[in-house]
Amino acid sequence: xxxxxxxxxxxxxxxxxxxxxxxxxxxxxxxxxxxxxxxxxxxxxxxxxxxxxxxxxxxxxxxxxxxxxxxxxxxxxxxxxxxxxxxxxxxxxxxxxxxxxxxxxxxxxxxxxxxxxxxxxxxxxxxxxxxxxxxxxxxxx
Numbered sequence: 479x480x481x482x483x484x485x486x487x488x489x490x491x492x493x494x495x496x497x498x499x500x501x502x503x504x505x506x507x508x509x510x511x512x513x514x515x516x517x518x519x520x521x522x523x524x525x526x527x528x529x530x531x532x533x534x535x536x537x538x539x540x541x542x543x544x545x546x547x548x549x550x551x552x553x554x555x556x557x558x559x560x561x562x563x564x565x566x567x568x569x570x571x572x573x574x575x576x577x578x579x580x581x582x583x584x585x586x587x588x589x590x591x592x593x594x595x596x597x598x599x600x601x602x603x604x605x606x607x608x609x610x611x612x613x614x615x616x617x618x619x
Contacts, residue, residue, distance in 0.1 A: 541612035
């Protein structure tokens with residue numbers, strides 16, 4: 479009888495502490511940050527197809543981020559991200575079709591200048607700086 483009472487008391491005390499432990503286990507995992515800067519926003523890489531002799535000859539990959547120190551403009555960039563990504567993709571597709579070849583390096587200065595112009599035009603003002611993170615070509619055989 480004494481063991482049953484102790485078991486019931488122990489079970490009740492464990493049951494009361496379980497929800498607290500369950501809530502601790504459900505906490506959100508820490509988010510991986512690329513940088514500590516609050517003004518930096520990274521974008522997923524953009525891929526475009528390199529065409530040669532009327533067939534896909536490779537892919538151009540451009541990784542970019544935006545540095546937006548103005549908080550109001552940063553909020554606008556966050557809201558406008560689908561429009562920006564679409565504009566970047568369209569511009570890079572045109573650039574790839576006319577200027578990128580599999581046997582030479584693409585002009586990264588030209589890519590950066592084009593993407594900066596697209597950003598300024600899409601946001602209708604300056605203030606968001608395009609930062610190139612990576613430019614690479616993958617050639618298919």
